[in-house]
Amino acid sequence: MGYKKIYARYRQQILDGLLKPGDRVPSIRLLANELQVARKTVETAYEILTGEGYFVSRGAKGTYINPELRLTPKANAHKPVLSRSPDIQAVERKGDLRLGIPALDEFPHKKWLLISGKAARSLRPEEMLMPPVMGFLPLREAIASYLNISRGLNCLPNQIFITSGYRANLRLILSVLAQPNDKVLFEDPGYFYGQQLLKRIAPNLHYIPVDRQGMDIDYLQRYHSDARFTITTPTHQSPLAVSLSLPRKHQLLAWAQQNNSWVIEDDYDGEFHYTKKVIPALKSLDMHDRVIYTGTFSKTIMPAMRIGYIVMPQETVTQFNELGEILETGLPLLPQKILAQFLIEGHFYRHIKKMRxxxxxxxxxxxxxxxxxxxxxxxxxxxxxxxxxxxxxxxxxxxxxxxxxxxxxxxxxxxxxxxxxxxxxxxxxxxxxxxxxxxxxxxxxxxxxxxxxxxxxxxxxxxxxxxx
Ligand SMILES: Cc1ncc(COP(=O)(O)O)c(C=O)c1O
Incomplete structure (x- = not known):
């Protein structure tokens, strides 16, 4: 690579707004090494960029994009998407009344920091290899124990598959268990992003109306009793927040058993119930293992955590295991380790109680x-x-x-x-x-x-x- 190419690349990055005034650029030695070119080649490119005012050299402190550089909007105009997207995201993510964000002012930062430090320091060599596809075992154990105690389940750690959240849950379940044209049912109204995703990945998608008792199971049986999957939010319907009535829960489970269908329970915020006692999950009533329970830490810890999970029915564990090895690579280990410790030490339970x-x-x-x-x-x-x-x-x-x-x-x-x-x-x-x-x-x-x-x-x- 010649100096002209290095010069042109830097100039373009600056004009596109990818490098900003005040950003530091690598030293001549480092870049020459990285690009496998002579130092002189990089030096010449840097001299031209400095001469034209794009770079300034601060001696031993390094070389920087000129902080005085004022780019006209026109210079940036040909890449509007790239330069504007961070702002759009900021607006999307801000907002005082955003849905489903835990109380950020009450997050137990100190505890989290302490546990994070310990988890990072205790990272063993074998934990630095590829993470286990189904998830970090102590976290799977802690989740199983939490679900059995708090949500009324009766599951084993080998049934827990750790994922990056709701969308990953749906994609994985359907990849492992569905045939391409299987009928999939979703609530109407239903979780906006769930609906958008399913429209793309489930070609035979149908909707079941929701009333004050939750999903209308009579309607399901009348028009779609041949469905293979029903995705539902029984504890607090999303978005209407009504709970699926007990008779309907039994009706849904009986239908699933008779029809050999799967019910995917999305228990995204089941922990937060106020006026009566917390409602046990639909899965707690499932005597025939037809419910695939899914959960997330987005509502209890933080959405940025990106950790959710599936409770696989026992008869499907091998299938998930085998296909999981092909479709997934496991989540980053350190966050799983931190979260596991947070649960094991009991902070999770205390935090939820306080948030309730x-x-x-x-x-x-x-x-x-x-x-x-x-x-x-x-x-x-x-x-x-x-x-x-x-x-x-x-x-x-x-x-x-x-x-x-x-x-x-x-x-x-x-x-x-x-x-x-x-x-x-x-x-x-x-x-x-x-x-x-x-x-x-x-x-x-x-x-x-x-x-x-x-x-x-x-x-x-x-x-x-x-x-x-
Ligand atoms: C109905 C519903 N399910 C699941 C989730 C959790 O999504 P995730 O685990 O991808 O953060 C949410 C979050 O807003 C939700 O509203």
Whole structure:
């Protein structure tokens, strides 16, 4: 490689915004070594870049992209996606009312840091090899024990498959157990990202309506009794947060047994139930091992953890094992080791207990603040748990416009109608409340959108009256 090519590459990276003013570049010796070229070649390229003002040399401190460099927007314009995407993500990820994020202010940082340090220091040579595909054994053991105690399961560690979360769970289960044209059922409304994923990976996808008792199992039996997979959120339906009634649970399990079908239970936030005792998982009633239980640490620890799991029915363990070796490579070991210790030392249980109380308070605060800030706009069908509330629009169908307005003001909520596939839609906002610390904070946040919301809803009401 000649100096011209090195010069051109750096110049392009700077113009594209991939290298920014103030960034340090490698030393001449290091880069020459890396590219296997003579030092003189790199030196010449650096001299030209310095001469043109792209680089500045700070002697022994190294060479930097000129901090004074002011690039015109035009210079960046031909790569808009690359240079803009981090900002878009930041907006997506921010937002005071984002769904399903644990209370970040209450995360036990000190404990976590302590355990992380210990886990890193105690990393043994064999733990530095490829991680086990099914997961780090102490974590599998700790999860099995937690599920048996807290969620009413009766599983063994060899049934736990550690994954990177919900989407990985669905992909893996269907890859291992489904034939290409197997009928797959999903709730309607249902978890937005689940629906989007299934539309792509399950060609024979159908929807089952949800009412106040959860998924309508009569409907399932009437129209889709030949289904091979039913994916459901029985503890807190996503998004309506209703619980699948006990008779329906039994009806669903009996159907699965008779039909030799699989029920995939997504128990994403089953830990958080407030007014009654925590509801045991559907899997706890499953006498014939037809339920494939799935869970995640995104709601109890943090979404960035990217650790979820599948509880494989015993008869499928070998299949998962064999195909897992081909499809998966196992998750990074260190986070699994940290998480295992967090569970084993009992911090997980204490943390959940604390969060259960906290979320109950924060939910009440949020409901009060919504009622006060937007009188007459929303109504609620109060459910017993979960990490979000659904504020149904009393009138009008403007939930998409409303969600856009709120999100523009950094509130980041979702329009309920977007989560429906084909049954009759309902309209409202799906709102997270777990990071709202006080009533005052909630009121202040709603101040940002109060006037515009009332105006928008006022015009929606007028339109409705005219249409009538
Ligand atoms: C219904 C539902 N299932 C599962 C999950 C968990 O997803 P993951 O484990 O990929 O973070 C979520 C998170 O928002 C969810 O809402």
């Amino acid at each position: 109380l906290l979320y109950q308070q924060r939910r009440r605060i949020m409901l009060e603040a919504i009622e006060t800030s937007f009188p007459g706009v929303f109504e609620f069908e109060l459910t017993d748990g979960g990490m979000h509330i659904v504020a149904f629009l009393k009138r009008g169908i403007e939930d998409k416009a409303l969600a856009t307005l709120w999100t523009e003001h950094d509130l980041c909520v979702k329009p309920l109608s977007n989560w429906y596939a084909q049954t009759q839609k309902r309209y409202g906002l799906v709102i997270g409340y777990t990071n709202i610390r006080s009533y005052e904070q909630a009121m202040k946040i709603f101040q940002r959108v109060r006037v515009e919301t009332m105006a928008l809803m006022g015009s929606a009401w007028k339109t409705e009256i005219i249409l009538r």
